[in-house]
Amino acid sequence: MLGPEQPVILHMLDIPPAAEALNGVKMELVDAAFPLLKGVIASTDAVEACTDVNVAVMVGGFPRKEGMERKDVMSKNVSIYKSQASALEKHAAKDCKVLVVANPANTNALILKEFAPSITQKNITCLTRLDHNRALGQISERLSVQVSDVKNVIIWGNHSSTQYPDVNHATVKTQAGEKPVRELVKDDEWLNSAFITTVQQRGAAIIKARKLSSALSAASSACDHIRDWVCATPEGYWVSMGVYSDGSYNIPAGLIYSFPVTCCNGEWTIVQGLKIDEFSRKKLDLTAQELTEEKTLAYSCLS
Amino acid sequence: MENLDVLQKVVVLLGCLYLSWRIVRYIWSFLDVGKDPVIVLVTGAAGQIGYALVPMIARGAMLGSDQPVILHMLDIEPAADILEGVKMELMDGAFPLLKGVIATTDVNEACKGVDIAIMLGGFPRRKGMGTKALISKNVGIYKTQALALEQHADPNCKVLVVANPANTNALILKEFAPSIPEENITCLTRLDHNRALSQISANLNVHVGDVKNVIIWGNHSSTHYADANHATVDIGVGYKSVRELVANDHWLDSEFITSVQQRGDAIIKARRLSSALSAASAACDHMRDWILGTPKGTWVSMGVYSDGSYGIQPGLIYSFPVTCEKGVWSIVQGLNIGEFERGKMDDSARELIEEKAWAYSYLH
Numbered sequence: 001m002l003g004p005e006q007p008v009i010l011h012m013l014d015i016p017p018a019a020e021a022l023n024g025v026k027m028e029l030v031d032a033a034f035p036l037l038k039g040v041i042a043s044t045d046a047v048e049a050c051t052d053v054n055v056a057v058m059v060g061g062f063p064r065k066e067g068m069e070r071k072d073v074m075s076k077n078v079s080i081y082k083s084q085a086s087a088l089e090k091h092a093a094k095d096c097k098v099l100v101v102a103n104p105a106n107t108n109a110l111i112l113k114e115f116a117p118s119i120t121q122k123n124i125t126c127l128t129r130l131d132h133n134r135a136l137g138q139i140s141e142r143l144s145v146q147v148s149d150v151k152n153v154i155i156w157g158n159h160s161s162t163q164y165p166d167v168n169h170a171t172v173k174t175q176a177g178e179k180p181v182r183e184l185v186k187d188d189e190w191l192n193s194a195f196i197t198t199v200q201q202r203g204a205a206i207i208k209a210r211k212l213s214s215a216l217s218a219a220s221s222a223c224d225h226i227r228d229w230v231c232a233t234p235e236g237y238w239v240s241m242g243v244y245s246d247g248s249y250n251i252p253a254g255l256i257y258s259f260p261v262t263c264c265n266g267e268w269t270i271v272q273g274l275k276i277d278e279f280s281r282k283k284l285d286l287t288a289q290e291l292t293e294e295k296t297l298a299y300s301c302l303s
Numbered sequence: 304m305e306n307l308d309v310l311q312k313v314v315v316l317l318g319c320l321y322l323s324w325r326i327v328r329y330i331w332s333f334l335d336v337g338k339d340p341v342i343v344l345v346t347g348a349a350g351q352i353g354y355a356l357v358p359m360i361a362r363g364a365m366l367g368s369d370q371p372v373i374l375h376m377l378d379i380e381p382a383a384d385i386l387e388g389v390k391m392e393l394m395d396g397a398f399p400l401l402k403g404v405i406a407t408t409d410v411n412e413a414c415k416g417v418d419i420a421i422m423l424g425g426f427p428r429r430k431g432m433g434t435k436a437l438i439s440k441n442v443g444i445y446k447t448q449a450l451a452l453e454q455h456a457d458p459n460c461k462v463l464v465v466a467n468p469a470n471t472n473a474l475i476l477k478e479f480a481p482s483i484p485e486e487n488i489t490c491l492t493r494l495d496h497n498r499a500l501s502q503i504s505a506n507l508n509v510h511v512g513d514v515k516n517v518i519i520w521g522n523h524s525s526t527h528y529a530d531a532n533h534a535t536v537d538i539g540v541g542y543k544s545v546r547e548l549v550a551n552d553h554w555l556d557s558e559f560i561t562s563v564q565q566r567g568d569a570i571i572k573a574r575r576l577s578s579a580l581s582a583a584s585a586a587c588d589h590m591r592d593w594i595l596g597t598p599k600g601t602w603v604s605m606g607v608y609s610d611g612s613y614g615i616q617p618g619l620i621y622s623f624p625v626t627c628e629k630g631v632w633s634i635v636q637g638l639n640i641g642e643f644e645r646g647k648m649d650d651s652a653r654e655l656i657e658e659k660a661w662a663y664s665y666l667h
Contacts, residue, residue, distance in 0.1 A: 004368065024573030025580070030505070031566065032584035033497040035512040133397040141394065148399040202395065209388030216358050217395040224397075 013049035061102025085115030126242030157287025347424025348376035355583035425466030449479030490606030521651025
């Protein structure tokens, strides 16, 4: 996550029913004799866990159970993220960088922002890198190229089924230089439909195959998100991050919305000036609308 | 004056040579001559340890951050869907070092061209199952896999057997893959080694990275002997022996040994699942140190083909202290072995001889 020269101290938090399992994880971390790992805390106390934290990866949340309505999931998570926000606000390092993974990721991040006003709003983000990497993977498979030769897809919006994987600015490194993905794939029909739904539904496909959700790739993309944020994106590359919207691309300000960003000196910047065609515009607005609705729902749960 | 002249000329010449070398290196860096990918086989890849291990390999934790890899993942037919799911997730990981993934239930396809083989797959110990029964279930599996590696793997393939009974599975593999050099067939005791380091570090309240040179002797079973007699701790101004710092021989000769032996059970008790994370990490450590070399002054524990060193019967896969250089391990020789240690080492050897006899009885 932070490079082979950066020592780390891990603070692991979970709920009391999981305390023993968490301690088992701590035992395994110690048994792995990792040279960079300078300390491990396994705790069920949010205050102890949040003390002096520089990077917070929020994987915890109330999972959706069978038969639960969206409002129920939302209300459970809103109270969790409100209390974790207070703990971070009071005890974390001032420049703490936060990545929310647990769903509904964007809205959980928004609640966290609301209740941790001392944390710079730029430092509160949510994970859409998994979808971004999935999109790169689908393109690389379609074109039979190495995934490291594909770049600059964009995931717009909510980390949900309304996310919009956009390849209009994506390129592939070829012998003859960088070529646009649309030109190489030569199948707009696929790019505008099946490709989009495959990326949107990849999570479900993994559950179907593994009978468990995608832990490996989610963890890997969380590392990618933080690493690129802290250590900078390579020249000419952008990545997707759910960040606090400032009105760019006519997306309402005040949402946590996934944009294309570059990172430098520990700060992200939205890539500006990209052309948005009509098809994309509709998709961008649809997912913004869903986020606005989620925001309203979340606030109603708070009152 | 003449000498000064010559000196000046030499300095200028050296300066020019240095600059030329820098320029050549700079140009070379643009040619992007990356390393050829190494093919890594993981058997039993659909399981818990496999799930922890494959992203470590894909990220470069096993072979270094500049070594591309191609993963061959093998498992049995009932696990084919799960294995496919793992392959999908590896793809979704967009790992720059991962140049290809094969997910298969065909052992021949899996073994093709393999440079490194990590054998996680095996028949698991069921409740109440003794070691003899466990061996009977695994002998056939390891014979088949040995034949496939023999036929299809790279002749210099390096093998690490993890699935229990690890030492004896490795021995069977060696018997049926005679083309693979016997020094290339090893089994994992690095997990026990790392656990021993961590027990000492906890006792002394130091960082585990400051403790080194424990030894795990023998079988990866309850008879393995965790030996701290030659272990040291980095105290900043040099090294001190663990025995001296712990100052509790009784603990080192009893509780310490049993806590390392029973650590696996302690993890199962806490997690309700066995230790996948630390086992995967130890497998990476084992391979990485073997291929890239152990740091100077440090040795590690590996289950290797015994050559009679330390009075251990040759022809067993027995865990010894080893150093590694240029892809070759060597047993650390000349360590003082006291009576207590001798007893423990011989107990473990006796168990391995018994396991070997059982294994052979099931082969005929």
